[in-house]
Amino acid sequence: MSTPNAAEVTAVDQPIEAIHVPIEAWIAAFVAMFIGYLLFSENGFLLTENWEMAHEFFHDGRHSFGVPCH
Amino acid sequence: MHTNPVSIITRAALAGAAAGLLAALFFLTVSQSTLDEAIAFEEQASRQQDSETVGDSSVDTEEEPLVSRETQTIGAVVASLLYGALTGVVFxxxxxxxxxxLPSETDFGRASQLALMGFFATAVIPAIKYPANPPGVGNPDDVNQRTIVFVTLLGASIAVVTGLVVLYRWLKTRFDRPTAQVLVAAASVISFVAVLVLWPADTTVVPEDFPADLLWQFRIQALTTLLITWGGLGLFTGWLLSRGGKLLDLRQ
Incomplete structure (x- = not known):
């Protein structure tokens, strides 16, 4: 386990190949960001009704992550 | 070596959830008491105001919270895990x-470098311009305006960090490494100062008698929460992409 194998040693000196990230992964990342916005930063800017409950549930969390809140 | 994007994203999301768990532990052991103190101060202040206006302190005008303090503690733990996992997916x-x-020669180094950039762009820069506030600080009337400037500042600082990486790679093709590093350091200072100056001033009004040390403690703890999250995310992702990932491979 402690000795690196040959592939690991040579990989250091060679430029590594680019990884193709499919569009689905980017969509997932944007969805994740949007969910993050809704959970942490939504104060009635996009949603007005029915969001109060989620807002209050995550209230301590959003404060502890430094997100603006009233 | 991992070249499958789905495998990388899964590992980063797992690493983020683990980092979020550490942030939740920090909340439960350290910052929750600060938050409780701030809420106690807020309630005391509103009671005083009520007794001044009504003239009778025995009347209980305190509004019942929509979600109890106990449930909000569970909410904070869930929020920490989600913050970590969602950041992990994007990361x-x-x-x-x-x-x-990324300039490092190992995946562990590369993940750490990217996490450092993420921490700087999404935690340090916002903390300088719009520092965190405990409950009881900030006017509900301008919360949407504060949210917009906060979110756009996040976007701008991510764009600046991206631009600086592109600039550094271009400078390296034209100059030797130390020169490129000095030039990109100068460009960083100029561009971040420009963003911090351009964005609207913080409109948060701190109540006059709010304890300064409590506000300071809360702000430092909020930044620490983000440091734990980003630090954990970078280190755990790096580990899962190298040695630690073998544990996951066995199950696949």
């Missing part, structure tokens, strides 16, 4: 896309 996607452009 993993970006990591897969830019991995070959």
């Amino acid at each position: 993993g996607t970006v990591f897969a896309a830019v991995r070959h452009r």
